[in-house]
Each structure stands twice: as C-alpha cells, then as structure tokens.
Amino acid sequence: MSAWANHSIPHSLNKAPTVKKIIIRGLSRTKEIVVRRELLFKENQVLTPEALLASVQRLKNLRIFSKVLPYLALQKNNQVILTIDVVEKWTTIPYFSFSSGGDTFYAYAGIYDINSFGRYIETGIQYDNWNGKSGGTFWFRNPRFLHKRLLAGFNLGSTTRPWQLYTAEGEHQGKYILEKKMLNILFKKEFKIWLEAGITLGFREDKIVDSSPTEKIDANTLQLLTKRDKTRETSITTSLRVGKLNYDNYLVRGKQSTIYFKYADEKIGSDKTIRKIQWKNLIFWRLPFKGNFGLRFNAAAIDTQDIQNYFYIGGFENIRGYFDGQFRSKVYGQFNAEYRIPSFQHDWLVIQHIFFIDAVRTANNFNDFKTAKNIYSAGIGVRIISPRIYSFNGRIDIALFSSQKAASYISFGAQQFF
CATH class of the missing domain: 3.10.20.310 (membrane protein fhac)
Structure with a gap:
C-alpha cells in the first residue's frame, strides 16, 4: 500500500x-x-x-x-x-475572581491572548486589588522569536497577596500578606523536537507586611512570620526538557520530562541564598472513544529560610480534597493519574468525565521525607470544554476517598488539573 x-x-x-x-x-x-x-x-x-x-x-x-x-x-x-x-480558535481570554470575608477583600482580573496580532505571540495583563491596594502584572512571550524555534519573553509585576496557613490536618493557622515586585526574563531554545533548554533571569523584591496568626500556629511558623525585612532576590533558573507532548485539540499524547534548577546568591546580587530543584514528568496515552489516560510525577526540594519560598502543596495544583497550600514543605513528591472520557462532543462543546487518583508526600528535609506518610485522594470530576475557544475548560472535581478527613471535598477551577 x-x-x-x-x-x-x-x-x-x-x-x-x-x-x-x-x-x-x-x-x-x-x-x-x-x-x-x-x-x-x-x-x-x-x-x-x-x-x-x-x-x-x-x-x-x-x-x-x-x-x-x-x-x-x-x-x-x-x-x-x-x-x-x-x-x-478564539484566543483572547478574559478572566476574573474575587473573595471577601471579615475585613478582607481580594480580587483580580485580566486578559491574555496567545495569538496576539495574529502572530502567535502571547501577551497578557492582570490587575489585582487587596483591601484597596492595587497591583498588576504584564507578560510577553514570543515562542518563534526571529522566526526560529526560540522563545523569548518577560513578565513584570507588582502584587500584594494574602497567603493562608494550615496545619497538615487542615486546621487554620492564620495568614500573612506578601508584597512582591518582580521581573523575569526568559529564553528557551528547541534543539530537537524532543530536546529544549532554557534560562530565566529573575529579579524579585518581597516583604511580609502583615500577618494574622491564630492559636493553632506553631512556634516555628510564628518565628518565620516575624521576618519583616524587605529582601531582594537575584536568581538564575535553568531548565532542560526531554520528550514532547503532542496535542489534538483537547486530547494529548506523548511523554516529557523537565528538570529545573534555581540558584540565588550574594555573588550575583541577591540578599539571600536559594537552591531549588524541580523535576516534572508527564505521560499521556490516547485511548478509544477519544479517551485520554495521563500520569504526572513531580519531585522538588528547596533550601530556604523564608516562609514565602516554601512549597505550598494543596488543592489547586497538587492533590484534590484539601485546602490550597495545606501542606507547607521544603521537599515534596507528587503523583497524579487521570482517565478522561467524553460523553458529549460537538465543534463548540465537549463534556468530559474524569476519574482520578492523587498522592503527595511532604517534609522539611530528606531524612524526614523518607519516613513521611503518603497523603492521597481519589474521586471523579467533569470538564466543560470548548474546542473552539483556547483554554476554555471549566473543572469540577469531587474527592470521594482520602487518607485523612478531606478539608475540601469539592474543588472548582479552570483548565485541566494537569
């Protein structure tokens, strides 16, 4: 033939x-x-x-x-x-969110487009407001800089954001308010379809401006919150990707592994020393009836003394059924598995059903990590996808089973969990 x-x-x-x-x-x-x-x-x-x-x-x-x-x-x-x-696809995407409780109000709104000016250039802008204090972020990405397979871009911003604190069991320990200014300049070069390397130059200034601890807070966390000096961070982050994910609209196949290493030190103009390594892995298979099965495995460690640089592991990105940022750590491992199958398909609308298993392990050093308990959840979800609108994907997940009492059984979000 x-x-x-x-x-x-x-x-x-x-x-x-x-x-x-x-x-x-x-x-x-x-x-x-x-x-x-x-x-x-x-x-x-x-x-x-x-x-x-x-x-x-x-x-x-x-x-x-x-x-x-x-x-x-x-x-x-x-x-x-x-x-x-x-x-x-329609690629100009507006978004917004807000929350209010007690004497606190936090909101943000923005718009971005990955095909700005019809040239496959991503631009975006976001405005945020915390209790009347305004901030914002602007970013630019050109994945075909000079018409080569070279990405060049930057993001520039000044934000004020509240961060919630929890015990590992989900008891609220309070919150702190972080003011942050940042500039990141990044470059990535694709040498082969399966090989890409990148470097990011980061400049950041941050300060904890307020905190509200509860009686549940531990002495170590309380001590970290007393550090109120403004700090400057100058960093270099390198990345290396091996493998490639291939897309067919909302369906994915392929495998890729990416490792990141971040370095900040007085030698390059930073007030603090940071060593951070992250290893991220994704594998997807296409299945009959437009099904997808995906696996994600991440592992990371950081050497830092600043609470704002810890890993905040929780419901939005890592493990469903728990509060966002519920597990605060310097070392973590993460595993996610999803089976995705649509029940309705149209040019403009797809309804996709999800079965998932999530697991994480966290600690503040490698010795404790070896003996730490695994935390897991499993459940079902649904996605409302528009194949004709970029990034239009509403997500609802329900954690039916968990290794400890789930803090938040139902989670909402935009985009696939991974």
Missing part, C-alpha cells in the same frame, strides 16, 4: 512528489507566516509523508487551531498542490 494512502492523499502516489503550490485556507486573524514557518518543506521541494504528518502535528501543537486538515491534489510530472484547511 502507498505510504500516502489516507482520506486526504491520492492513493496513486507511489513516490515522494514535489510541492507545486501550498494553499492555506481558513485564516481570518492569523498571519499566513505563522502556518508556513511550521512546515518542514516549501514549494518546489520534495514532500514525504513523514514531513507532512510532522508538519500537521506542529500546527496542532500551536493550540490556536481546533482543526488542521491537509489535502493533496495530484498534478502532472509527479507534482502536487497542498491545501491546508484550518479552523481558528
């Missing part, structure tokens, strides 16, 4: 043809150069099935198209006209 034999490619092709012309249809906002620079071939060059399939996957991985469909029309002299039909 011909290597070209599928619904979009003529069966009569038995050898690699030459591309006579490339036609791109369906673009209304996105510039044509965004599509063409992802292709592994040009007009008047030989086209192989491997190059075509890899190019289509590259376009899907941009995540700004809900569909990418190639069609070949055979011409004379073993030439073809390649037509690529795309369906653009």
Whole structure:
C-alpha cells in the first residue's frame, strides 16, 4: 500500500512528489507566516509523508487551531498542490475572581491572548486589588522569536497577596500578606523536537507586611512570620526538557520530562541564598472513544529560610480534597493519574468525565521525607470544554476517598488539573 494512502492523499502516489503550490485556507486573524514557518518543506521541494504528518502535528501543537486538515491534489510530472484547511480558535481570554470575608477583600482580573496580532505571540495583563491596594502584572512571550524555534519573553509585576496557613490536618493557622515586585526574563531554545533548554533571569523584591496568626500556629511558623525585612532576590533558573507532548485539540499524547534548577546568591546580587530543584514528568496515552489516560510525577526540594519560598502543596495544583497550600514543605513528591472520557462532543462543546487518583508526600528535609506518610485522594470530576475557544475548560472535581478527613471535598477551577 502507498505510504500516502489516507482520506486526504491520492492513493496513486507511489513516490515522494514535489510541492507545486501550498494553499492555506481558513485564516481570518492569523498571519499566513505563522502556518508556513511550521512546515518542514516549501514549494518546489520534495514532500514525504513523514514531513507532512510532522508538519500537521506542529500546527496542532500551536493550540490556536481546533482543526488542521491537509489535502493533496495530484498534478502532472509527479507534482502536487497542498491545501491546508484550518479552523481558528478564539484566543483572547478574559478572566476574573474575587473573595471577601471579615475585613478582607481580594480580587483580580485580566486578559491574555496567545495569538496576539495574529502572530502567535502571547501577551497578557492582570490587575489585582487587596483591601484597596492595587497591583498588576504584564507578560510577553514570543515562542518563534526571529522566526526560529526560540522563545523569548518577560513578565513584570507588582502584587500584594494574602497567603493562608494550615496545619497538615487542615486546621487554620492564620495568614500573612506578601508584597512582591518582580521581573523575569526568559529564553528557551528547541534543539530537537524532543530536546529544549532554557534560562530565566529573575529579579524579585518581597516583604511580609502583615500577618494574622491564630492559636493553632506553631512556634516555628510564628518565628518565620516575624521576618519583616524587605529582601531582594537575584536568581538564575535553568531548565532542560526531554520528550514532547503532542496535542489534538483537547486530547494529548506523548511523554516529557523537565528538570529545573534555581540558584540565588550574594555573588550575583541577591540578599539571600536559594537552591531549588524541580523535576516534572508527564505521560499521556490516547485511548478509544477519544479517551485520554495521563500520569504526572513531580519531585522538588528547596533550601530556604523564608516562609514565602516554601512549597505550598494543596488543592489547586497538587492533590484534590484539601485546602490550597495545606501542606507547607521544603521537599515534596507528587503523583497524579487521570482517565478522561467524553460523553458529549460537538465543534463548540465537549463534556468530559474524569476519574482520578492523587498522592503527595511532604517534609522539611530528606531524612524526614523518607519516613513521611503518603497523603492521597481519589474521586471523579467533569470538564466543560470548548474546542473552539483556547483554554476554555471549566473543572469540577469531587474527592470521594482520602487518607485523612478531606478539608475540601469539592474543588472548582479552570483548565485541566494537569
């Protein structure tokens, strides 16, 4: 059978043809150069099935198209006209959130777009307000800087945010208010589809401006909250990714492993010394009936004396069924597994059902980590996804089982948990 034999490619092709012309249809906002620079071939060059399939996957991985469909029309002299039909996603995304209780009010609102100006450039801005004190963040990312597979970007911000404190059992210990100013400048280079390296230069100034401990707070945490001096942090973070995740709209397959190392020291202008290492791993399989099965394993450690630099492990990102930031630590390991299966599918709406298992282990040093207990939860969830709107994914999860009394059985959020 011909290597070209599928619904979009003529069966009569038995050898690699030459591309006579490339036609791109369906673009209304996105510039044509965004599509063409992802292709592994040009007009008047030989086209192989491997190059075509890899190019289509590259376009899907941009995540700004809900569909990418190639069609070949055979011409004379073993030439073809390649037509690529795309369906653009809506990519300008507003968001907001607020909370109020007692004498505290906290709110934020923002807007971002990963396809700004139709050039596959991400820009975003966020405004936040805590008890009348305003702050904000602006960020910029160009994943194809100089039309290469090179990401360049920065984020600049000044925020005031409350952080809640809990015992490991979920008892409220109080909160503290952190003022933070930051500037991060980042670069990433993709050397191969499966190999990427990056570096981030970070400049940060923060200060604990207020705290409200309860009678449940322990002496060590209370002592950490008394450190009110403004500190400056200058850091270098390096990253290395091996492997690649491939997207087909809301479905994912592939595996990747990324390691990060952060270094801050007086030698590079920092008031404090920080050593931080993180190892993040993702594996996804495509299953029948548009199902997905995914695994995530993360491990991390940090050397710090500042409470604002601890890892805050909890419901939003790590383990469902517990308060956000309930487990505060310097060392942690994390495991998540999800099976995802849709019950309803449409161009504009997908309802996806989730079965999950989460587990974490936390400690403040490696010796304690070896003997620490695993904390776990398991349950079900639902996702409301719009394939035509970038990042439109409402999430509801219910932790039906947990290793200790769950602090928050139901969790809400945007995006997949991982």
